[in-house]
Amino acid sequence: MHGYKGCLETERTALLEIKSFFISVGDIGYDDKILPSWVGEDDGMPSDCCDDWEGVKCNATTRRVMQLSLTYTERLNYYDRTSASLLNMSLFHPFEELQSLNLSDNWFRGFYENKAYDSFGSLKQLKILDLGCNFFNDSILPYLNTLTSLTTLILYSNSIEGSGTMQGLANLRYLQVLDLSWNENITSGSLTRLGLANLTNLKELDLRGCGITTSQGLADLPNLKTLDLRDCGITTIQGLAKLKNLEALDLSWNNINGSLESQGLADLPNLKILDLRDCGMTTIQGKIFK
Structure with a gap:
């Protein structure tokens, strides 16, 4: 009922296709280091x-893949990472219950999909995506904007700018955590x-090392x-007084003018x-914390 050795046959096959893809875009000589625990009948x-496969976690009942790291x-x-390749997102469409996908530290430069797949509505249960x-760069934003179930x-550390986008990430209304840190050209x-x-449900926003002032x-x-x-080159923070639910604020390594009270933090x-380490402020006036 559950296919090959507990996991679904279709998803086992899809996982082996993912392994083949990573081998095809990797440098020669790394084949045996890429997902070595992902083996099938041909491997004996x-x-x-x-x-048994590293980075794979399944639903205990349905035996469908829930998480991929x-x-x-x-x-x-x-x-020499100039050969960074495009990521084939069609490879992940067979996983109907996929909720978490971690693709960090792979140096991909963009997405593509096989024409046989309809990208809108795919990965409809995906909640966590780590890229x-x-x-x-901004070319991936239209695709990300279709993943409306995302919460994280x-x-x-990419090349996102947000300068040429029409909608950006505006459709991700369930998003609670967004990390855009070290995309240095975000203004x-x-x-x-x-x-x-x-993104009115957003609870955590990381803009470290971006270009906002x-x-x-x-x-x-x-x-x-x-x-x-932190480390954004910010000189003024007026407007943050509207964030009435804010519990943690890091302004370190900036060049902020004026006192805490004048910035509305009271x-x-x-x-x-x-956190105000090396933020440029020279005076602290008033009673900030009640």
């Missing part, structure tokens, strides 16, 4: 993909074009609890953690 060592799976020469430490999106204006104002575009996030703005009733 068949095993249960739900229980493929971090640092595309093996390239460490000193950190790749070479992705990790995009740190204050980009935040508006990325559709952040629509003001907090423009952040005031319309009523449920935000954690905001990381109007944040739930603020519990405030």
Whole structure:
């Protein structure tokens, strides 16, 4: 009933196709280091993909794949990553119950799909997507904007700018965690074009190391609890007083002018953690924490 050795036959086959893809885009000589536990009958060592394969977690009842962790799976020469490839997202369509997908540290530069697949509505149960430490740019935003069930999106250390997008991530209304840190060309204006104002359920936002200089575009996030703005080059933070649910704020390594009170931080009733290391402020006036 559950197919081959406990996991569904169709999904076992799909997993082996993923392995073949990573081998095809990796450098020669890394074949035996790419997902070595993913073996089938042709390898002479068949095993249960739900229980024995690294990075795979299945639903205990349906035996469908729920989580895939493929971090640092595309093996390239460490000193020459100019051959970074496109990621075939069609490979993940067979996994109807996939909720978490980690593709970080693979140095992909974009997406593509086989024409036989309809991208809209695929991966409709996906809640967590980690694409950190790749070479992705704004070209992936229209695809990400179709993954409307996402609650966590990790995009740190990519090349996202938000300068040429129409909707950005505006459709991701269930998103609670968004990590855009170390996308150095994201500016204050980009935040508006990325559709952040629509993400009203957002609770955690990480903008470390981005190119924003003001907090423009952040005031319309009523449920935000954690905001990381360290090392952004920020000079003014007026507008954050509207974030009444904010509990943790990191403003370290900036160049902020004025006092804490003049920046409106006295109007944040739930603020519990405030990091001001090397932020440029020279005076602290008033009673900030009540």
